[in-house]
Amino acid sequence: MAAPRSLRAIAFAFLTAIALATVLTCLAVYLALLGAIDRQVDRRLRSEAAELLADDPDQPLLMHRITEGTQRRDTGDIGFLLTDRNGRRLAGNIAPAHGFPAGLSTIDESAGIPGLTRGRALVHALPEGLRLALAAESEPIDDHDSQRLLILALGFGAILLLVGLGTFALSLAIRRNIEAVRGAAEAIVDGDLRARVPVEGTGTAFGRQAQAFNHMLDRIEALMTSLSQISNDVAHDLRTPLARLHGQLARLAAEPAADALRPQAEEALAQSEEILAMFAAILRITEVEGGDRRAMFRPLDLAGIVAGTAESIEALADEKAQVLQLGPWEPAPIEGDARLLAQLVVNLVENAVNHTPGGSTISVSVARDRDAAVLTVADNGPGIAPDEQALALRRFGRLEDSRNRPGHGLGLPLVQAIAALHRGTLELADNAPGLAVRIRLPIAQ
CATH class of the missing domain: 1.10.287.130 (Signal transduction histidine kinase, dimerisation/phosphotransfer (DHp) domain)
Known part of the structure; x- marks a missing residue:
C-alpha cells in the first residue's frame, strides 16, 4: 500500500485512523462497562442463592425462605422462582415466558418479566427435580443500555470532533506555511532574489523555520x-x-x-x-x-514576432542552400519583451543553420497547447544525443563535433535565459532525424 503523499491525504488518513480508534475504544468501553455490571449482578445473585440454599434446606423451608426474600426491601428488585420437575411454580414472584438455562445467563425483554429490559439469571438444579431460578435487572431504568450507549457515543464523538477540528487547523497552518515557502521559491526561480518567507511569530516552530x-x-x-x-x-x-x-x-x-x-x-x-x-x-x-526586463513586458502576439523575425533572417539559410519553412502561425497572446523574443528566434535559427549541413530543412512554427504558446524550431540535421543535451545548454558548452564551427557556446544558454525570464521552458527533443527545440511560454490571461 502506497503511503499518502499530499497534505490532504495525510490528514484524511490520520482522521480515519483516529475515527477507527475512537469507535473501537467506545465499543470496548461499552462492552467493559456491561461486563462490569454483569459481574456485580452475578455476585449478588450467587450471594442470594447461597443464603437460600444454606444448610441444605428441604422444600418447605426453601419455599419459606423464598417468601421471606421477596418481602425484604434489599431483595425487592430480585425475582425468585421455584419449580417442580414438571415446571409448575411452587414459590416466587416472577413468571417468565420461558425457562432459563442452567447456570448464569443474560435475559432481556423476551423473558416477559414486567419492568425488565436487560438482566441476568442464575438457575440451580436441586434434588427431586426442583429448579431454583433468580433473576435481577442490570439496568436501573428502562432502556438504560441504549442511553448509556448514546452517552458514550456523544462523549467519544465530541473527542473525535475536537481531534478533527484540531487536525483541520493544523493542516491549514502547515498548508499556509508550505504555500509561503513555495511562493518565495517560485519568486526566486523567476529571478526575484529578494523574495522571502513571511515570519509569523518568531518564537514558534514555523517562525523559526521561516527565519532559517x-x-x-x-x-x-x-x-x-x-x-x-x-x-x-x-x-x-x-x-x-x-x-x-x-x-x-x-x-x-x-x-x-x-x-x-x-x-x-x-x-x-x-x-x-x-x-x-x-x-x-x-x-x-x-x-x-536579473529579471529587471520583466517590468517592460507588454501584451504581444508571439506568432507575429516569430514570423516577422524569421522572415527577416531567411537569407541566412539561403547562403547554405538550406530550406527555411515558416509556419503555421497560430495566434498566441503572451506577456513579454519583443526585442528579447526576437533575439531568441534569431539565436535558434542561427544555431540550426550553423549546425546542419547544406540542403537541410529548418522549420519554424508557433502553436497553442492548452494554456501555453509553443515555438518550435526543428531541423533534419545530425541532432544532439540525449546525454549531450545538458552540455549544449551549459554556458560555453561545445559538443565535440561543433568545436571547429564558429561560436562560443552561449547561444542556447541565452535562449534558455530569455525563456525563463518569460516564465517559460526550453526543451530539446529528437526530431528523428535532427533536433527540435521547443519553447513553451504561458498564454496571457
Missing part, C-alpha cells in the same frame, strides 16, 4: 550577487581593453605597410571580434537573468 529559510536565501542572494558582480566586472573591465585592441588591429590592418602581415592581422581582428561578441553575450545573459 530566509537566512539561507540571504546567503544564496549574497553569493549569486557576488558571482554576478564578478562576471559583470570581468566582462566590463576586459571589454574596454579588448575594444581598444580591436581598434588598433583594425588600424594596423588598414596601413599600407602591413600588407605582408595582412592575413595574420585580419585573423587577429576576427578573433578579437569573436571575443567581444562573447563578452557581449555574457553581459546579455546576466542582464536577462
